[in-house]
Amino acid sequence: MAGFFFLFVKRSFSNPSRFLLFPKIPISCSSTSSLVSSSQTLARSPIGSGFNNVVGGGIGGFPRVSVPRRFSSHLAAVRDLKTADGLTVDAIAAKDWPILGESESDWRSHAAAIAQSIQLIKKRMQWRKLIVRLDQMSAVLNKPDLWDDPVSAGRISREHGELLSKMKEVNGYEQELLEHIDLIKLAREENDEELEWESMKALVNMRRTAKEKELEALLSGDNDSCSCFIEVQAGAGGTESMDWAAMVMNMYKSWAQHRGFVVTIVEEMPGEIAGIKRATIKVDGDYAFGYAKAEVGVHRLVRISPFDSGKRRHTSFAAVAVIPILGDGSTRYQIKESDLRIERFRASGAGGQHVNTTESAVRIVHIPTGICATCQNERSQHSNKASAMAVLQSRLDQLEMARQAQLNAEHTQSLTDISWGNQIRTYVLHPYRMVKDLRTNYEVSDPDSVLGGDLDGFILNFLSYLLDKDEASV
Amino acid sequence: MTLRFPFPVRSPLRPDLASSLHRRLSIPSRSSSSPTPLLSSDHRPPLFLRPPAFAASRTDLHDFRRWAESLALAAGPRLSASDGGPDAALLRRELAWLVEDATVAAASESGVGEELRLRVELEELYRLWRARIEERRPFQYIVGCEHWRDLVLVVKEGVLIPRPETEMVVDLVAEVEGFEKGLWADLGTGSGAIAVGIGRMLQEGGRVFATDLSPVALEVARLNVERYELKDKIELRRGSWFEPLRDVEGKLMGLLSNPPYIPSSHIPGLQAEVGQHEPKLALDGGEDGMDHLLHLCEGSASALKSGGFFAFETNGDEQSEFIVDLMSMKLGNFFHNIKMISDFAGIQRFVTGFRR
Numbered sequence: 001m002a003g004f005f006f007l008f009v010k011r012s013f014s015n016p017s018r019f020l021l022f023p024k025i026p027i028s029c030s031s032t033s034s035l036v037s038s039s040q041t042l043a044r045s046p047i048g049s050g051f052n053n054v055v056g057g058g059i060g061g062f063p064r065v066s067v068p069r070r071f072s073s074h075l076a077a078v079r080d081l082k083t084a085d086g087l088t089v090d091a092i093a094a095k096d097w098p099i100l101g102e103s104e105s106d107w108r109s110h111a112a113a114i115a116q117s118i119q120l121i122k123k124r125m126q127w128r129k130l131i132v133r134l135d136q137m138s139a140v141l142n143k144p145d146l147w148d149d150p151v152s153a154g155r156i157s158r159e160h161g162e163l164l165s166k167m168k169e170v171n172g173y174e175q176e177l178l179e180h181i182d183l184i185k186l187a188r189e190e191n192d193e194e195l196e197w198e199s200m201k202a203l204v205n206m207r208r209t210a211k212e213k214e215l216e217a218l219l220s221g222d223n224d225s226c227s228c229f230i231e232v233q234a235g236a237g238g239t240e241s242m243d244w245a246a247m248v249m250n251m252y253k254s255w256a257q258h259r260g261f262v263v264t265i266v267e268e269m270p271g272e273i274a275g276i277k278r279a280t281i282k283v284d285g286d287y288a289f290g291y292a293k294a295e296v297g298v299h300r301l302v303r304i305s306p307f308d309s310g311k312r313r314h315t316s317f318a319a320v321a322v323i324p325i326l327g328d329g330s331t332r333y334q335i336k337e338s339d340l341r342i343e344r345f346r347a348s349g350a351g352g353q354h355v356n357t358t359e360s361a362v363r364i365v366h367i368p369t370g371i372c373a374t375c376q377n378e379r380s381q382h383s384n385k386a387s388a389m390a391v392l393q394s395r396l397d398q399l400e401m402a403r404q405a406q407l408n409a410e411h412t413q414s415l416t417d418i419s420w421g422n423q424i425r426t427y428v429l430h431p432y433r434m435v436k437d438l439r440t441n442y443e444v445s446d447p448d449s450v451l452g453g454d455l456d457g458f459i460l461n462f463l464s465y466l467l468d469k470d471e472a473s474v
Numbered sequence: 475m476t477l478r479f480p481f482p483v484r485s486p487l488r489p490d491l492a493s494s495l496h497r498r499l500s501i502p503s504r505s506s507s508s509p510t511p512l513l514s515s516d517h518r519p520p521l522f523l524r525p526p527a528f529a530a531s532r533t534d535l536h537d538f539r540r541w542a543e544s545l546a547l548a549a550g551p552r553l554s555a556s557d558g559g560p561d562a563a564l565l566r567r568e569l570a571w572l573v574e575d576a577t578v579a580a581a582s583e584s585g586v587g588e589e590l591r592l593r594v595e596l597e598e599l600y601r602l603w604r605a606r607i608e609e610r611r612p613f614q615y616i617v618g619c620e621h622w623r624d625l626v627l628v629v630k631e632g633v634l635i636p637r638p639e640t641e642m643v644v645d646l647v648a649e650v651e652g653f654e655k656g657l658w659a660d661l662g663t664g665s666g667a668i669a670v671g672i673g674r675m676l677q678e679g680g681r682v683f684a685t686d687l688s689p690v691a692l693e694v695a696r697l698n699v700e701r702y703e704l705k706d707k708i709e710l711r712r713g714s715w716f717e718p719l720r721d722v723e724g725k726l727m728g729l730l731s732n733p734p735y736i737p738s739s740h741i742p743g744l745q746a747e748v749g750q751h752e753p754k755l756a757l758d759g760g761e762d763g764m765d766h767l768l769h770l771c772e773g774s775a776s777a778l779k780s781g782g783f784f785a786f787e788t789n790g791d792e793q794s795e796f797i798v799d800l801m802s803m804k805l806g807n808f809f810h811n812i813k814m815i816s817d818f819a820g821i822q823r824f825v826t827g828f829r830r
């Protein structure tokens with residue numbers, strides 16, 4: 001506790017002094033240069049009190065000097081920002097000002113567009129849940145016995161810090177909007193055309209970056225930034241489905257490679273005649289999980305079978321699971337060495353000097369849970385073991401997350417959890433050609449491009465559908 | 475779809491090491507530093523280290539793959555049924571690795587152009603694969619390397635291809651308290667696998683004496699020691715078992731060996747890759763396979779210092795039991811804490827223990 005407290009007090013004292021000198025300069029705002037240059041004007045201006053909310057509700061033009069000692073009051077600073085005349089972002093959006101093109105110099109239009117984006121971003125981030133979570137974490141951090149368990153204290157305080165900075169970034173953006181509105185109004189009052197023009201320009205810029213931020217907000221889930229494993233399993237129907245499973249796996253390999261992720265095959269159980277029974281690939285790179293989680297579920301194919309001499313129409317299924325590879329900082333399942341059974345996969349005979357083989361597959365069984373992992377595609381047994389271990393760790397992490405019912409649990413079902421009824425997408429190659437997502441109704445009429453890895457449309461659509469549908473969660 | 479291999483992940487060498495290696499290997503007069511002339515006709519570096527001096531079109535490579543796959547599919551069932559050789563699935567994986575070692579990954583990725591850069595001529599690839607299938611030449615000799623633990627070891631005809639089971643010897647050593655600073659011996663080092671695996675974990679003062687009777691083995695071991703920049707940690711010595719170690723008698727913290735342990739009568743029935751291509755000197759353990767193991771057991775008492783550790787690989791259950799008995803009964807005054815350890819196939823593969 002002591003460490004925290006110290007840090008907090010120190011920071012809190014350094015800021016108010018700045019505020020006393022320049023009460024109008026917002027502290028957490030990522031000021032554009034125009035803002036900084038105009039601060040002088042502002043300091044001279046009579047409307048000071050409008051910015052008070054920035055530092056957590058000062059009274060009468062003075063920021064609160066008393067030190068916010070508790071974490072929860074820190075949080076208060078992240079809410080309810082207003083312009084000088086009391087406009088909030090929500091209020092701006094509610095005004096339904098017409099949104100014109102970017103080239104129109106109408107600040108209301110820009111403000112309305114940005115306000116809408118901010119609302120969408122917050123919705124996607126599940127803002128309300130975040131606030132509740134931040135409150136919960138603050139409560140925990142305020143407990144006097146917090147540091148009795150230094151590991152969990154460290155984790156919570158880190159998560160708290162990350163969440164806070166994520167939220168502050170949005171607030172900073174919000175605040176930037178409100179300040180420019182204030183500046184424009186002020187500039188008009190004072191006939192300062194240059195100032196008005198600069199703020200107008202800044203609003204246009206904000207409108208542009210807002211679109212990017214909307215996209216980024218689609219990937220703000222807990223483990224979204226992680227690398228991941230993608231697993232594909234053939235459904236019933238023999239060779240037909242195994243061939244389809246291989247096609248699905250290839251689709252993900254191409255998709256991942258085009259996105260610049262590094263793809264490694266971890267495990268592959270080939271079908272007897274064609275395709276795969278099951279396979280696992282590792283997809284390495286930023287936000288691999290955030291995107292790939294949109295693909296979890298059953299994928300259905302309708303086509304004239306290349307394996308059927310009667311040229312009949314066939315329907316095949318393949319199930320897809322996606323498992324995040326948690327970073328070292330996260331809560332990971334602690335594996336005890338003694339709980340593991342490591343077996344040579346498909347070993348027979350005397351082994352050792354008797355045998356020359358390039359087969360060094362290893363299976364690791366976690367005895368208490370019965371969960372196991374296999375790797376056979378590395379060139380040494382040591383590496384196969386390391387890869388299998390990584391898969392096992394992630395499977396156990398996934399189990400642990402499901403157990404703790406964390407936010408993302410619904411995206412991290414394992415293959416065994418995915419019911420064959422959970423169809424998410426249908427690919428029709430005959431008699432017409434179309435790929436349609438059954439969740440979003442997003443469709444594409446060129447299956448070849450989709451099977452060639454062009455999945456971003458489906459993924460982004462699903463992510464926004466997932467996060468935008470639920471009005472109540474905002 | 476062509477598969478892209480994540481090359482950086484697979485390369486076990488630090489970039490600086492890799493480039494210095496490249497430099498060393500691209501100097502044609504490299505042989506001046508190798509003391510023994512090669513017995514094998516193939517004295518070129520392993521495939522993956524050769525410069526990409528050749529080119530082929532994607533279609534050419536595709537045709538090669540198709541041809542090679544059909545060969546594999548046709549031969550696989552026969553090979554695995556006859557003497558436990560590779561089946562079709564295994565051969566196809568080897569084929570993928572052969573292509574991986576023979577091509578330049580970066581070029582195949584960025585390649586808009588049709589040309590691929592190769593480390594051997596296309597015709598040579600055909601010859602190599604034919605030898606793999608028709609002559610049963612081990613895959614590791616064909617590509618000139620074996621991936622073992624996180625190492626890529628150079629191997630060639632005349633030296634035993636290190637086995638996956640043996641990887642565990644390194645883990646056993648890592649569990650010995652204070653191993654990092656001790657003197658170790660790897661008797662019958664072959665390609666140097668065990669010695670290099672351990673040499674990389676040693677600290678100031680730690681050293682491995684790696685011995686072998688075979689000059690080819692020592693020459694290959696030297697290459698591997700140099701490749702991993704362990705010249706100051708690993709000393710190679712030629713001679714029979716304890717002979718070259720007289721000067722360190724009684725000073726060794728550990729003795730490690732994977733000596734030849736196959737009973738002579740089994741040699742004619744071995745899988746072709748082993749029996750027809752790997753050196754007999756590395757395999758034949760005498761009538762019951764234990765000639766060398768027994769010699770090693772008996773010499774250990776005087777070679778090891780007090781508290782010293784030994785780990786021997788054996789042919790499995792029966793041999794291991796025999797050695798456990800020997801070390802704890804007849805030689806029980808010298809050794810204690812004798813254990814059998816199984817490999818991942820559940821065979822009691824190793825015997826370990828400590829000098830009193």
Ligand SMILES: C[S@@+](CC[C@H](N)C(=O)[O-])C[C@H]1O[C@@H](n2cnc3c(N)ncnc32)[C@H](O)[C@@H]1O
Pocket residue numbers: 353634635636637640661662663664665666667668685686687688691713714715731732733734735755756757
């Ligand atoms: C089974 S191989 C082991 C090679 C290597 N240690 C490995 O695990 O891959 C046995 C080695 O013992 C060597 N060897 C055979 N007889 C020997 C002897 N009398 N003295 C020393 N080494 C011998 C062989 O040359 C061969 O390299």
